[in-house]
Amino acid sequence: MFASCEKEEQIVLGHDFEIDARLGDVDINGYYHLELGQDWQTLHRISGQVSEVENEYELTKVRWESSHYWLIGDTLGYIVHQNWTLNDGGYLYMNNDTSYVTWFNGAEVRTINETCYSTMDGEINIMFAPVQTMEGDTITISGQATFADGYISEPKKIEVILE
Secondary structure: OOOOOOOOOOOOOOOOEEEEOOOOOOOOOOOEEEOOOOOOEOOEEEEEEEOOOOOHHHOOEEEEEEOOEEEOOOOOOEEEEEEEEEEOOEEEEEEEEEEEOOOOOOOEEEOEOOEEEOOOOOEEEEEEOOEHHHOOOEEEEEEEEEOOOOOEOOOEEEEEEEO
């Protein structure tokens, strides 16, 4: 029988959490500015940093919220199914079936993805995608980090004016 008096070494996690809007400096009122593109949605990556970890099972989860969302106001179009059948060594057109995508009408679409996980070196990234009709609005984006040891950070927020 073997016995040991040594304690298992417990790794202490850091609890750092910072958001990088990737939009340059804030204006004199503390707002970031994002110029909307010509397409319906403008895609923008928001980054940040949390404490590094030594093990993959210790990755930090960050939950995100945005003050804005939009509603899908149409059917999103349609899908055409084309069925081709092999006939004497060639393909023969058989059927053209169109399915209209209608179940999205009225669905809410978030302007930011809900969750991301850090890399082991602490990098975080999330996609933010406002739409054209939000031009002139100020959007509040907040993130809150949950660390592997159960610690939950204070929410951090940024405010972005859409131009």
